[in-house]
Amino acid sequence: MNFIKLCLVSLLTGWWMVPTNLVKHDLHLSKTELAVNAEDQAIQMSLHIYTDDLERAIEQMNGATDLKISTEHEKEEAVQWIYDYLSAHLQLTVDGEAKPFDWVGKEPTSDFQAIWVYLEIPGIAAVKDLQVKYDVLMELYDDQRNILMVLDSAGKRTYHLFEPKQKSIDISF
Secondary structure, three states: OOHHHHHHHHHHHOOOOOOHHHOOOOOOEEEEEEEEEOOOOEEEEEEEEEHHHHHHHHHHHHOOOOOOOOOOOOOOOHHHHHHHHHHHHEEEEEOOEEEOOEEEEEEEOOOOOEEEEEEEEEOOOOOOEEEEEEOOOOOOOOOOEEEEEEEOOOOOEEEEEEEOOEOEEEEEO
């Protein structure tokens, strides 16, 4: 059968169509690196989050539209909205006391698909127990997963997975 006939038969019979249950779904993942920095007496965090998902979450949270995060057209209020969103969805309790974080900054990834957000909790010389609630974007996606890498003051790394059925964890140092 020549190529044109094969294409015509394929088009008419629909055998080339991919069943919808085999179509790949988007990846819904964020990651946070959390370091207990004894020298600086602070908990320092770096969050990697996809920009389009973050914009959608902020829009859902407060109705803000057309944020254009990390572009030259970024809305003036974008940093405050990002901070407010993260404050609601990333919460730390250090040795039994809830601790708000300070905004350090943000920058886009090299491909502009995501951003890095930098946060810090100053005045922390040591940590015995840390409770982390990390449900970023889980209100949007039922398959959202968040990864937390913790680096303690001794240099030991641990990894934790947050998912809709487990949005918080307790870590003892």
